[in-house]
Amino acid sequence: MQGHYMSAAAKMWASTHNDTLAGKMSAVVDALHACQQQAANGGTGYLSAFPAEFFDRFEAIQPVWAPYYTIHKIMQGLLDQYTVAGNGKALEMVVAMAGYFGDRVRNVVQRHSIERHWTSLNEETGGMNDVLYQLYAITNDQRHLVLAHLFDKPCFLGLLAVQADSLSDFHANTHIPVVVGGQMRYEVTGDPLYKDIATFFLDAVNSSHSYATGGTSVSEFWYNPKRLAQTLSTENEESCTTYNMLKVSRHLFRWTKEIAYADYYERALINGVLSIQRGRDPGVMIYMLPQGPGRSKAVSYHGWGTQYDSFWCCYGTGIESFSKLGDSIYFEEKGSKPALYVVQYIPSTFNWKSAGLTVTQQVKPLSSSDQNLEVSLSISAKTNGQYTTVNVRIPSWTSENGAKATLNGNDLQLASPGTFLSVTKQWVSGDQLTLQLPINLRTEAIKDDRPEYASLQAVLFGPFLLAGLTTGDWDAAPAAAISDWITPVPSSYNSQLVTLTQESGGSIFVLSTANTTSLTMQPRPVGGGTDAAVHATFRVIPQGSSPKKTRKRRHLTNGTSTTEPTSAMIEPFRLPGMAITNSLTVSGDKSSASLFNVVPGLDGVPGSVSLELGTRPGCFLVTAGAKVQVGCHSGGEAQGFLKAASFARAEPLRRYHPISFAAKGARRGFLLEPLFTLRDEFYTVYFNLGD
Structure with a gap:
């Protein structure tokens, strides 16, 4: 450490x-x-x-x-x-x-x-x-x-020298640093064998032993090549291995300028490194990055990092990884004709001393509704210097259709995905190079060549791996086009989110879907970032008004006259496309979903609300301890009934990430968010896309 x-x-x-x-x-x-x-x-x-x-x-x-x-x-x-x-x-x-x-x-x-x-x-x-x-x-x-x-450990490097993928049963983080050392041997001695060893090694890991995150290993070891389907668990992707694999890819890119290595670095950095920090908690890293269905980072964190002193090594790699997030954004090629390679899209400023230029990179924040990643490079020059070249990576995950590049507002001929856009000129202050790169959804099969596992697929949005919020269900309902079963969540939906609370015995309780298919009352979670917060957040979806549903009525407690708001469906945050039914269960059949009239609380407390079933006027969602049921109001109930039928409308414990999607499942909907944004929520990164 x-x-x-x-x-x-x-x-x-x-x-x-x-x-x-x-x-x-x-x-x-x-x-x-x-x-x-x-x-x-x-x-x-x-x-x-x-x-x-x-x-x-x-x-x-x-x-x-x-x-x-x-x-x-x-x-x-x-x-x-x-x-x-x-x-x-x-x-x-x-x-x-x-x-x-x-x-x-x-x-x-x-x-x-x-x-x-x-x-x-x-x-x-x-x-x-x-x-x-x-x-x-x-x-x-x-x-x-x-x-x-x-x-140098010849018994391991020797296998790679003859290009044998015999990684199975080797302890991953023991041997990746040995390969990095072999790369340094090539750098200091020029022995080409060690360059070949590193090239074969990274190709073998990427083609046969890595997950959609870019990470590798299960319970710290490599498993049989292209047999990863049965390794999905809590013990995947030791964080130290990703830290070291980035070193391997960085060296290879420096030597070859091959886009594939830069693409790998981007994938592993975004989904492997950033994901080991639990949400935005500073300094709280996890040892393993779970890949199994319905797993949580909390299991990895509490199961390893707080029990075994020896695993502080992985907190060490964690703090070092987060100290060098600026590493490998820019590469400089020195010589008589200096060149700069812009490899990663990360807002930053680079002082290109040898060229007398300062390059400032800005990246427009993405949302799931965006169809393009927009990047701009602004140039500041101390003097009118020599002609230099700026090379910008065009990642393999983008497409030519809709791509655009401009220099000072003038269109440039854009390079194909998987290559560099090169611009050579005598740069002056005020020059601006902009890129518009199409970003799309796609699926990627798990690295397993057995036909029975061909349906296990991860979902990515450009370089971002999307995780579905679920405690284990991973059966999706794919259509011919991915846009038919995965759709963006508009940012406007955040305004419809709410957490409904009640106070009892000095404690706060929340309406929750913790029982998966029915409603219950649970103790209020401390904050967001937990699965309990996900279960306690709902989207109230207005359904419009009609003469039958909008009417003057006497407030049931203070006798004042109010006009009911429009009726609404209530959708659990984690189950897009599903709604609460008349029997207070969760269903994906919209015809069985109940329309609730959200009315002023029966308890008369300012700001409280009660949920009246649209099909049963006078009947409300009420609580009895942890149980949630339907109770009908006859006008003579005790104050206890009125209180049990009333909820405080609190700020939602969870909000949609700007990059959020709703996916159709075989039995339920899935909310998809980038893996690196999650803290302790239960999730899955591979879905079963079978029939």
Whole structure:
């Protein structure tokens, strides 16, 4: 965790140059330096939160959990403090650590064998090869290069070298960092084999082992290729694996400029990284990202992160991931003809120093009703400089039909999806490049080549994976065109949302669909972001008025004359297209849905409402403890009846996200929202689109 903090702090400081953060991270390095100099360590360079005896066990192939994994994090954090934050003391500390562990590995090989050392690598060692190759690139010390290569784990990289997808049963997050280290070996030595290894690896994971989020692993391990249907559970997509897969794709993009790697980065960033933060709760990350039907992030969070100290490693990757959200938006190609690659659509400003330009990217916020993603790049130039090229990614998920690009209002010939739009000119202040990219709904099959699972499909809106709010039902009702069974939720629907409450015994209760098919009263949830809040939110849909339904009536408690509002259907928030029936159950058959007259509350409390059945004048929805039933008013009931038939109309506990869709299901409707927006609600990301 401490190593991740140093990496995260360095990267966040590089973005903000915040003085408080600079002071904190400098103090951490100073404190660790003091630890490293302790007499108990004999000035050997050893630095760790656990005794060196753990490495005795590691080298003797005795049980001990991953000491090198944590050493890698400390070394990487210190190296980032040097390369990103400019702390020279941190580099000295990393060099000292490399010297200590180099001696240990050398002793194992000399006293036993290289095979003994390789056997020890079957324990998780993190990215030891990665950080040591980085160190070699700085020091040019051959000892660092040799030690890095000794952590390359040939039994794993060798399989990839012969292009064998034998990932099954390998611990995913043990081995992805080894591939990243192999990529650094290619960078510092030019050995093309390691480029080929990384290329094959990412292709194998993407084609056979990844979910629609871009993430991978089940219970931390890889499963059989193209057999993911039976892996859907709470234990999918360890967050650390997504963190490391982004590194793999970033390197490959830098080397090749292939759009596929940038597209993957976008998918994994939006749906994998952003989704591990529970809603907008700052600093609250989850370890696994559930993919099974009717699962919740709350299960992952409470089931792992609060019980096992060892899983703070994934909170470490979490804080580091959120410290570098600006990573990989822009890539610069240096040389006699500088070029800029705009790879991700994230509002940001880039100071392109070598070209004397500042590029400001703005992205129009999306809603489900939008048919285009709109991006604009504004240029500010210090001087009239050289001719340079700006390349903007045209993602594979868009289409040519309806796409548009302009430069200062003049149309440009737009490149095809999966390529770059390139504009070369002598840029001046005020230049503006705009893109209009069609964004559509689509389905994507789970990676499973067995015919019986061909109907399991995820739904995406451009790069956004949509999750359906459900506790387990995943049978959809697809039509020939996706627009026939999935429709946008207009933002105006938010004004029709309400939570209905009652007070009893000093506690607040809410009308809820927690029993799925019928109404009940439940304790008021603390706030939004929970499944209880979803169940306690309703959409009141006006149905118009008629002479029979709009009439003068005496208020049943104070005798004043009122005019009833228009009748309405009541739709549970989580069940679009369905409504409350006369028997107070939920149905998708509109003919059986009840029309309720929403009238002033029978209890006479200002602002309260009562729900009168349109087909049974004088009969109301009333509560009796947790039970909700129909009660008819005869005029002589006690105050208890009037109170039980009256509700306070509170602010809705849940609102529609701007990107929300209603999908038709075989037995119910589904509300679809981007996975990354959810906190603790129950959801599914794969639907059964069978007949």
